[in-house]
Amino acid sequence: MGAxxxxxxxQPVAAGLTFERSRWPLHITLARFDAKENADVVMGRLGPALTPHLGFRVRIGGDDYFGRNGTVHVSLVEPETRLQRLHEECLAAVGSDAHLMSPHHTGKHFRPHVxxxxxxxxxxxxxAVRQAALVDMRPDSDSRFRRVLGVWDSDAEAGTNPPLNAS
Structure with a gap:
């Protein structure tokens, strides 16, 4: 189980990178979810689903404000069908048993931003959308930090495309 x-x-990162929750490296979120399965099972589903859809570029658009009170300053990502497909493949791989944290911001309502x-x-x-990464939102049961558990790269070899794990 995990968040x-x-x-x-x-910018590309390596598995094992740990950072404070307030110090996220710049990123585009594809999906936020809680899963009943452990990280290895989740990574096993995500890798084959995401890797074939990596390897393209997106352009940054204008600014906006997100969040409950409209206080989170973001840069919107211009619409890109390949990014939408990557998001949808991510949701499919996560599966219907996962609890999506913002289901009203998924699928056709996905608004990619940084x-x-x-x-x-x-x-x-x-x-450059060349990597996808799975991040643990509570590594070692500590919600003050985030940890990159696995990274899939567009340059990964064909086959099962295992994540570039830290261990």
């Missing part, structure tokens, strides 16, 4: 998020980091955290992107910037 997870699948993201595309703006939150302004430890920096920001500018309109017109491009992001």
């Amino acid at each position: 997870f998020v699948v993201v595309v980091f703006v 939150s302004h955290t430890v920096g920001r992107l500018q309109p017109g910037d491009e992001v």
Whole structure:
């Protein structure tokens, strides 16, 4: 069981990266969910589903404000059918038993964006969607931190495309 998020980091990262919850590297969230299965089972489903759909670029659009009170400053990602497909493949791989944390922001209501955290992107910037990563939202039962559990790269070998694990 665990609380997870699948993201595309703006800059490539390695599995094992741990950071404070307020210090997220810039990223595009594909799905935030709780799963009954452990991380290994979740990674086993995500890898084959996501890897074939990596390896393209998206363009950053204008700014907006998200969140319950409209206080989270974000850069929107311009519509891109391949990113939408990656999001949908992620949801399918996560499965119907997972609890999506924001189901009203998924599927046709997916609004990809990059939150302004430890920096920001500018309109017109491009992001290479070359990795997808599974992040543990409570590593070692500590919600103050996040840990990258696995990374799938568009350059991974064909086959099962195992994540580039830290261990």
